[in-house]
Each structure stands twice: as C-alpha cells, then as structure tokens.
Amino acid sequence: MLMGQSRSRLRPMLRVLVVRLLKFNCLFLLILMMKSLVSLGTALERGKAEGRKVRLAVIDHVTSMPCVVIPIKELVQICREEGVDQVFVDAAHAIGCTDVNMKEIGADYYTSNLHKWFFCPPSIAFLYCRKSPKSPDLHHPVVSHEYGNGLAIESAWIGTRDYSAQLVVPSVLEFVNRFEGGIEGIKKRNHDTIVEMGEMLAKAWGTHLGCPRHMCASMIMVGLPACLGISNESDTLKLRTHLRDNFGIEVPMYYRAPKEGEVGAITGYARISHQVYNKDNDYYKFRDAVNQLVGNKFTCTLLSK
Ligand SMILES: Cc1ncc(COP(=O)(O)O)c(C=O)c1O
Ligand SMILES: *[C@@H]1O[C@H](CO)[C@@H](O)[C@H](O)[C@H]1NC(C)=O
Numbered sequence: 681m682l683m684g685q686s687r688s689r690l691r692p693m694l695r696v697l698v699v700r701l702l703k704f705n706c707l708f709l710l711i712l713m714m715k716s717l718v719s720l721g722t723a724l725e726r727g728k729a730e731g732r733k734v735r736l737a738v739i740d741h742v743t744s745m746p747c748v749v750i751p752i753k754e755l756v757q758i759c760r761e762e763g764v765d766q767v768f769v770d771a772a773h774a775i776g777c778t779d780v781n782m783k784e785i786g787a788d789y790y791t792s793n794l795h796k797w798f799f800c801p802p803s804i805a806f807l808y809c810r811k812s813p814k815s816p817d818l819h820h821p822v823v824s825h826e827y828g829n830g831l832a833i834e835s836a837w838i839g840t841r842d843y844s845a846q847l848v849v850p851s852v853l854e855f856v857n858r859f860e861g862g863i864e865g866i867k868k869r870n871h872d873t874i875v876e877m878g879e880m881l882a883k884a885w886g887t888h889l890g891c892p893r894h895m896c897a898s899m900i901m902v903g904l905p906a907c908l909g910i911s912n913e914s915d916t917l918k919l920r921t922h923l924r925d926n927f928g929i930e931v932p933m934y935y936r937a938p939k940e941g942e943v944g945a946i947t948g949y950a951r952i953s954h955q956v957y958n959k960d961n962d963y964y965k966f967r968d969a970v971n972q973l974v975g976n977k978f979t980c981t982l983l984s985k
Contacts (some may be wrong), residue, residue, distance in 0.1 A: 709895070734759075736764070739755050740772075741780075753784055767787045820838060825837065874954040875896065882902050887902065906945060908980060909980045
C-alpha cells in the first residue's frame with residue numbers, strides 16, 4: 681500500500697487514527713480518513729518517483745462534508761519530512777471553530793474566512809504566509825499601486841472593491857469578547873454542546889455519530905435511521921427539502937454508499953452545527969421530526985414519486 685520512506689511516518693499516524701476511531705466503534709470516517717492519508721502517501725511517493733519533487737500540497741483543516749477536524753499539524757510534518765516544497769492549508773471553517781496556531785501548524789500558507797465561524801458578513805478572509813526566502817516573490821493576483829512592496833501591502837489595497845466586511849472586524853472582536861471566555865469560551869461551549877446534542881440524537885434514533893468527539897469542533901455528523909431508505913445523494917437533497925418545507929428544519933446531509941453485501945447500514949448522516957444562537961430545542965425539534973417520519977413509515981422513495 682505505502683512504500684518507501686513515507687511508511688515510517690504514515691504507518692504510526694494511521695495506527696493512531698485507527699485506534700482512536702475503533703475505540704469509538706465508527707468506521708465511516710475512519711475509512712475516509714485512511715483513504716485520504718493513503719492518497720496523500722501515494723501522491724507524495726509518486727511525486728518523489730524518478731527524483732521529481734512535490735511543489736505544493738493543499739490540505740483542508742476542517743473538512744466540510746462530511747465534517748471532521750484533520751490532524752493538520754501531523755500532516756504538515758509528514759509533508760516536510762517527505763520533502764514537499766510548500767504546504768497550503770485550506771482552513772475555510774477554522775477560525776472560531778477549532779484551535780488555530782500558525783507556529784504549531786507550521787504550514788507555508790494558511791487561509792480561513794471569517795464569515796463562517798467568526799460572525800462576519802461575507803466576504804472576509806485572512807491569508808497567512810510564512811516568511812521564507814521564497815515569499816518576497818509572491819504577489820496578489822490583482823495589484824493596484826503597490827506592486828513589489830510586499831504581499832501584505834499589495835493585498836491591502838486592490839482598487840475599488842467593497843471593504844465593508846473588513847471594516848466590521850473590530851466590532852466583531854468586541855462582540856465576541858462580550859461572551860464569557862471570548863472566542864475560546866464560545867468554541868468550547870459550541871463543541872461541548874454539539875457533542876451532547878449529537879449523542880442525544882444518535883441515542884434517540886438508535887444510530888451513532890460519524891466521528892469521535894475529539895475529531896470534531898462545532899459540527900458533527902449524526903447517523904440517520906436506516907429505515908428512512910436514503911439510497912443516493914439525490915435522496916439526501918430531497919429529504920433536506922422535505923424537512924425544511926414540512927418541519928422548518930435546515931440541515932445538510934451526507935450520503936454514504938453501503939459496502940457490497942452490507943444490509944441495514946446507515947447510509948445518511950446529518951451534519952449538525954452549534955453556534956451561540958442555537959438552543960437545545962432546535963435539536964429536539966430535529967429529533968422529533970425524524971422520529972415522526974420513522975413512526976409514519978416514511979421512506980425516501982415517497983419523495984421520488
Ligand atoms: C474546506 C473549504 N474550503 C473552502 C470553502 C469556501 O469558502 P469561502 O466561503 O471562503 O469561499 C469552504 C466552504 O464551505 C470549505 O468548507
Ligand atoms: C435514488 O433512490 C431513490 C429511492 O430511494 C430512487 O427512487 C431514485 O430514482 C434514485 N435517484 C437516483 C438519481 O438514482
């Protein structure tokens with residue numbers, strides 16, 4: 681499966697993840713995570729074959745669908761050890777959702793927007809760029825007056841764009857600090873509550889979570905009852921619409937195809953999130969809606985008619 685030098689680092693990494701996930705009795709995200717690690721290993725090896733070099737690795741910090749917090753620090757380390765030139769982290773969901781420490785993560789580039797978990801209006805994001813001998817030659821794709829004066833100043837003024845979202849950041853910081861513990865407090869309470877609500881839903885539906893608590897931040901995957909008959913991605917979209925139209929519930933869903941010969945498996949996972957404005961009742965409402973569907977012998981085939 682994995683050959684050459686990367687075996688040394690990828691194997692222990694895989695083992696840690698496998699143990700973490702097996703403890704939790706959940707194979708769904710384990711398999712996805714292993715596939716990603718194996719693809720990374722294979723890509724790095726292919727890149728190194730015949731003395732070639734991997735110029736850039738792009739890795740997510742918090743994946744969107746299904747959602748899971750990637751062990752980014754370890755993956756960046758592996759890339760370094762494998763001689764990857766530069767590592768770019770797509771951390772769209774990260775700020776305000778999970779721990780973000782540039783020094784610890786050690787990537788060359790790291791970007792997160794502030795319009796997902798940091799209460800800002802769209803569009804606002806930051807790009808971290810590690811100082812390195814390579815960075816002076818980096819430019820913003822749109823340069824107004826400041827060409828050659830450094831990436832930061834080139835990015836600060838790119839002409840007649842609307843800067844309103846950026847100007848809101850100081851007020852957002854002030855808003856965030858009104859909550860106990862600031863953003864750290866918010867993150868912790870979001871995490872604790874989403875795990876609690878996820879477990880509550882899984883218990884009520886007789887299913888399980890998509891990943892263990894330490895692999896999620898403020899979003900978690902919860903298995904939907906198999907009897908809903910979610911058979912493909914189109915079913916998840918129709919069920920989502922059905923819940924919106926008939927129950928006033930908005931929740932994204934993920935379709936997981938059953939393996940060959942697998943019977944009665946969970947094929948649909950809902951991605952639930954928690955932010956300061958959510959109440960436990962939001963999740964109870966979702967629990968009851970699904971239980972009502974199950975009680976009424978609803979299946980997704982009804983939505984295809
Ligand atoms: C991993 C990832 N990258 C990028 C994006 C897009 O982010 P933006 O709204 O900043 O374009 C998302 C949004 O869901 C995401 O989850
Ligand atoms: C998805 O599955 C449903 C049954 O749940 C079926 O009626 C429908 O035709 C399928 N749609 C696609 C696009 O395969």
